[in-house]
């Protein structure tokens with residue numbers, strides 16, 4: 409089977425459905441295109457021989473490929489692949505028009521003749537390594553949405569290979585497609601884990617060839633709400649309690665070295681993301697991040713203690729704090745039983761001649777939430793570059809390697 413052709417054909421079909429997610433939306437999915445794409449995938453999963461195909465009311469799509477093993481074969485773990493239906497809202501068009509550059513010969517790439525949009529080789533030195541490959545770019549008016557439709561096409565292509573070649577043995581495989589990853593992993597938070605009974609899972613949601621992610625932040629959000637007291641200036645002395653100043657007092661208690669602008673790699677931070685205030689009310693919004701679980705918990709405790717201090721200083725104010733865990737470090741879900749799931753990635757790369765680039769991600773993936781539910785879900789490369797930008801592109805040779813990874817993982821898991 410021509411893997412590249414299969415991926416391209418599928419990717420183009422999925423990209424034609426606009427499925428940008430909408431931040432701040434209280435409903436999942438946040439846009440109807442995600443449901444539309446999900447329905448298309450249900451049909452295709454059926455054609456590929458999957459069973460128990462189902463879409464939840466939040467547009468999570470589930471499918472199961474029954475095991476195909478020779479009689480007497482040792483038990484094989486049940487494995488899942490999870491990809492997301494939405495594309496990111498980067499304040500550009502939600503409609504995606506991919507452009508295929510056949511046999512890239514180096515130099516600048518014209519994304520859009522009419523609008524005169526170019527990807528300059530000088531700005532994108534990463535292009536050079538793909539000379540001789542077909543490259544898919546956007547037309548410059550949107551992201552490409554390789555994040556994460558390239559992964560959906562990858563999983564579907566692998567399933568097609570299994571269907572086309574009945575001589576390939578495999579265990580039970582689940583494919584799950586979730587909406588609204590880009591707006592806080594909201595889709596994966598609605599996964600019904602009874603319908604996803606896997607031993608471990610994978611996402612294909614990072615960029616260039618070789619990338620592996622199994623360490624992510626522990627992440628939380630916080631809101632400190634302050635109610636003060638307001639009055640007319642002629643009556644303000646010993647009367648006004650200014651929530652704006654209380655918010656400043658609170659923020660001043662946070663370590664200025666532990667902010668996003670002063671940290672890197674696995675260093676954590678508290679990010680004051682918003683201060684909303686008027687003479688009566690103030691709300692301070694916080695993002696709390698740390699790879700280290702104990703340090704993450706300590707940051708939450710510190711915030712609570714800081715709020716207590718501020719309360720003592722301003723006894724007339726009403727101050728409350730709300731903290732919410734958003735996702736966890738994938739690595740904290742590793743056990744002796746599931747550790748193999750990460751080893752398989754490195755084994756597959758070795759067999760395919762791919763040099764691993766292991767990244768401790770300063771962020772999270774669907775796998776960060778799913779792992780927090782006890783299903784270890786590491787992440788490997790799509791082969792694409794520049795996620796979330798209009799310069800996002802898919803070099804098809806690298807994308808094909810990612811499909812080979814999926815197939816190799818299935819092979820290694822089956823072998824045990």
Ligand SMILES: [Zn+2]
Pocket residue numbers: 492555556589613
């Ligand atoms: Zn993604």
